[in-house]
Amino acid sequence: MPLALWALTLSAFAIGTTEFVIVGLIPTIAADLQVSLPSAGLLVSLYALGVAVGAPLLTALSGRMPRKTLLLSLMALFTLGNLVAWQAPGYQALIMARILTGLAHGVFFSIGSTIATGLVPREKAASAIAMMFSGLTVALVSGVPLGTWIGQLFGWQSTFLAVSLLGVVAFIGSLLLVPRHIARPAPATLASQFAVLAKPRLLLVYAMTALGYGGSFTAFTYLAPMLQQVSGFPAAAVSLVMLAYGLSVAVGNVWGGRLADRLGPVRALQIIFAGLAAVLLLLTLTAASKWLVVLTVLLWGAVAFGNVAGLQLYVVQQAERAAPQAVDVASGLNIAAFNVGIAFGAWAGGHIVASLGIMHTPWIGALIVLAAWLLTGWSGRLDRRAGHHPLARPASPVTAH
Numbered sequence: 001m002p003l004a005l006w007a008l009t010l011s012a013f014a015i016g017t018t019e020f021v022i023v024g025l026i027p028t029i030a031a032d033l034q035v036s037l038p039s040a041g042l043l044v045s046l047y048a049l050g051v052a053v054g055a056p057l058l059t060a061l062s063g064r065m066p067r068k069t070l071l072l073s074l075m076a077l078f079t080l081g082n083l084v085a086w087q088a089p090g091y092q093a094l095i096m097a098r099i100l101t102g103l104a105h106g107v108f109f110s111i112g113s114t115i116a117t118g119l120v121p122r123e124k125a126a127s128a129i130a131m132m133f134s135g136l137t138v139a140l141v142s143g144v145p146l147g148t149w150i151g152q153l154f155g156w157q158s159t160f161l162a163v164s165l166l167g168v169v170a171f172i173g174s175l176l177l178v179p180r181h182i183a184r185p186a187p188a189t190l191a192s193q194f195a196v197l198a199k200p201r202l203l204l205v206y207a208m209t210a211l212g213y214g215g216s217f218t219a220f221t222y223l224a225p226m227l228q229q230v231s232g233f234p235a236a237a238v239s240l241v242m243l244a245y246g247l248s249v250a251v252g253n254v255w256g257g258r259l260a261d262r263l264g265p266v267r268a269l270q271i272i273f274a275g276l277a278a279v280l281l282l283l284t285l286t287a288a289s290k291w292l293v294v295l296t297v298l299l300w301g302a303v304a305f306g307n308v309a310g311l312q313l314y315v316v317q318q319a320e321r322a323a324p325q326a327v328d329v330a331s332g333l334n335i336a337a338f339n340v341g342i343a344f345g346a347w348a349g350g351h352i353v354a355s356l357g358i359m360h361t362p363w364i365g366a367l368i369v370l371a372a373w374l375l376t377g378w379s380g381r382l383d384r385r386a387g388h389h390p391l392a393r394p395a396s397p398v399t400a401h
Contacts, residue, residue, distance in 0.1 A: 002119050005131055007173030008112055011075060012135025014166035015105050017143030018082060019047060021163070022098075024148030024242050025156045027225045027235065032156060033091045037358075038350030041221050043098050045350075048342035050102020055336045058103060059110040060190045067115050067182040070107070071174055078104040079167035085160035097160075106339070110332055118182040137250050140305075145243035148224075152235050196330045199322040201382070205315045208375045209334055210341035212273055212311070215368030216304050217345030218352065219280055219361040223297075226358050230287045241297055248301025256306025265314035266380035272310065273373035275303040280366035287359060311338075314379075321388070 022029075022043050030040040062070050081101030088094040116132045117125040151159040196202055219226075227233045227241055260268040279300045286292035312334060319330035345368070349361045 016139030021147035044346035054103035054106025082164035141246035211372035213341030218365035257309035
């Protein structure tokens with residue numbers, strides 16, 4: 001693989017770290033800025049909303065920019081957002097920094113696949129995309145626990161400084177390694193994206209994505225304070241639990257992809273959503289025990305992101321039937337739906353913490369995931385009624401978040 005692809009992977013690692021590391025820092029930020037846990041949780045919601053808005057809107061507006069120029073602009077914006085977070089004098093400034101960084105995130109992953117495929121021969125396109133997106137998985141495995149540990153040891157501001165330094169390295173790598181002339185596909189207009197959103201079967205998949213991740217993040221956003229307040233872990237141990245979660249996610253991604261290949265996306269998603277709902281219900285019972293909660297978090301990681309491949313595969317299948325001229329747009333909007341789910345889950349979890357208490361987030365999150373499970377079953381019935389085979393494979397490559 002070309003060295004330029006490693007620069008893209010490092011960018012994905014930095015972006016994935018800054019998105020999810022906030023979960024481990026919520027208690028620290030809330031205490032330092034003297035805001036409530038739900039207010040700190042909004043930092044997760046607003047970032048995800050920035051991604052969801054930035055992906056379709058800014059991608060369409062920047063469609064005619066040279067790819068390398070756009071990439072460097074995004075990494076500069078990403079670095080600036082993290083530097084603002086590092087120096088944020090208060091809660092409002094930190095919110096603005098998170099939104100700014102989220103906008104850069106959304107566009108980066110919208111154009112990242114086309115840049116990655118432009119760096120390699122056609123027969124290696126899928127491998128190039130997978131390598132770039134592996135930066136997100138590595139971020140969950142190592143970047144998030146390491147960032148959490150840095151924030152607890154040196155202050156949460158230090159985490160954003162460390163991520164901004166990663167952004168600088170990624171910027172320099174892209175500047176030196178990414179070629180100036182990269183083939184640019186026809187820009188996805190806002191009209192084409194709205195046309196996709198008019199397709200009921202695609203909206204059904206987007207709802208499955210949003211509810212599946214929304215239910216998980218209703219509880220996951222407040223995992224760190226739960227581990228400290230309910231399980232009795234010291235703050236320094238939270239990063240180790242996050243490491244266990246990240247390692248489990250890496251396994252779950254592989255397992256979920258193989259399950260979708262073997263059973264088809266609908267059946268695989270039903271199994272994974274059912275498992276995720278069960279784990280969230282189990283967390284309600286095990287949170288008070290240190291050992292049992294760690295085992296539950298390991299199970300949680302195995303199913304929390306195991307649906308990535310199935311959801312992306314399924315949305316591509318539906319798009320090839322309902323909107324064959326806009327398969328890439330439909331796939332990109334599913335990533336936006338993923339972030340809408342994160343934003344909704346963090347927001348809902350904050351209201352639950354404020355009104356009912358932190359230990360009500362897991363079982364309510366399980367009910368939200370069950371709604372995704374019901375929609376998956378309904379969509380599968382619609383497929384059978386239309387005569388679609390569950391193991392039909394799309395012609396387009398499938399990418400992760």
